[in-house]
Amino acid sequence: MSNRQAEIAAALDVVPPFADQTVLIREVERRKAFIKSCLRNAGLKVLVLGISGGVDSSTAGRLAQLSIEELRQETGDDAYRFIAVRLPHNVQHDEADAQAAxxxxxADIEDCVNIAASVQGLVEQVDHLDPLNAARRDFVIGNIKARVRMVAQFAIANAHNGLVIGTDHAAEAVMGFFTKFGDGACDLAPLSGLVKGQVRAIAQYLGAPEQLVFKVPTADLEELRPGKPDEEAHGVSYAEIDAFLHSQPVSEHAYATIVRTYDNSQHKRQLPLVP
Known part of the structure; x- marks a missing residue:
């Protein structure tokens, strides 16, 4: 274990490896209690989450629904609701996985907002995209998609006086693998501090189908590379990222890649700079 590994793990409040099933269950209960306390402290009764068809949103969504059901039972108040919203851009290539999720x-309520028209409308108005080469333009538009999805979720939450759930966890946070003020924007992030393997373990415990638990993770924001695996973008595997965050030995390449990416993406994990 290096000092940087320990420093980064502490900064991200990484949860230690689950020693056994009892520890995993305790962590699930802690996360549900957190979700419930967020609503109670805000004086609100509705949660909103975008469902992509990946293991992260599936896990966060199931935790949210269970938390809402417990709140209804504990309070006798049927106004508590969880809204799961699909946010495809035209037709999503892995729509079957999204439906399985x-x-x-x-969820109490399922909704679908197709973001394609909104994204295209904005792209048509931003002339600064025109000179970009195809790959760079595709990348920028991918971030626009993530930010439009954020706007849609907050619009639904605002309409119901609710809170938006985010799906960020330690293995994504360390790599800065989220769009700033896009999927990184939320009111609460109940998976925070977990590594990818722990998210999968919780999903499996909650009864998620194997196709979702072990699905190859993808942000799926780029038209030129639909379904591009996260690990290809990272340059390291999630197994290596998890090991790094749990202060276990990793290759020199993995260590250097993770530390460099963490340092370069620091701005994503901070509030806006002020004088």
Whole structure:
């Protein structure tokens, strides 16, 4: 273990490896208690989350639904609701997985907002995109998609006086693998501090289908590379990222890549700079 590994793990409040199933269950209960306390402290009764069809949103969504059901039972107040919203850009290539995620989550309310027209409308008005080469333009538009999804979720939450859930966890946070003020924007992030393997373990415990638990993770924001694996973008595997965050030995390449990416993406994990 290096000093940087320990420093980064502490900064991200990384949860130690689950020693056994009892520890995992305790962590699930702690996360549900956190979700419930966020709503109670805000004096609100509705949660909103975008469902992509990946393990992260599936896990966060099921935790949210269970938390809402417990709140209804504990308070006798049927106004508590969880809204799971699909946010495809035209037709999503892995729509079957998104539908499987919804079936697993069993949200109180399901909605769908297709963001394609909004994204295209904005792109048409931003002339600064025109001179970009195809790859760079595709990348910028991918971030626009993430930010439009954020706007849609907050619009739904605002309409219901609710809170927006984010799906960021330690393995994504360390790599800065989220769009600033896009999918990185939320009111609460119940998966924070978990590594990818722990998210998968919780999903499995909650009964998620294997196709979602072990699905190859992808942000799926680029038209030129639909379904591009996260690990290809990272340059390291999630297994290596998890090991790094748990202060376990990793290759020199993985260590250097993770530390460099963490340092370069520091601005994403901070509030706006002020004088």
């Amino acid at each position: 919804l079936q697993f989550i069993r």
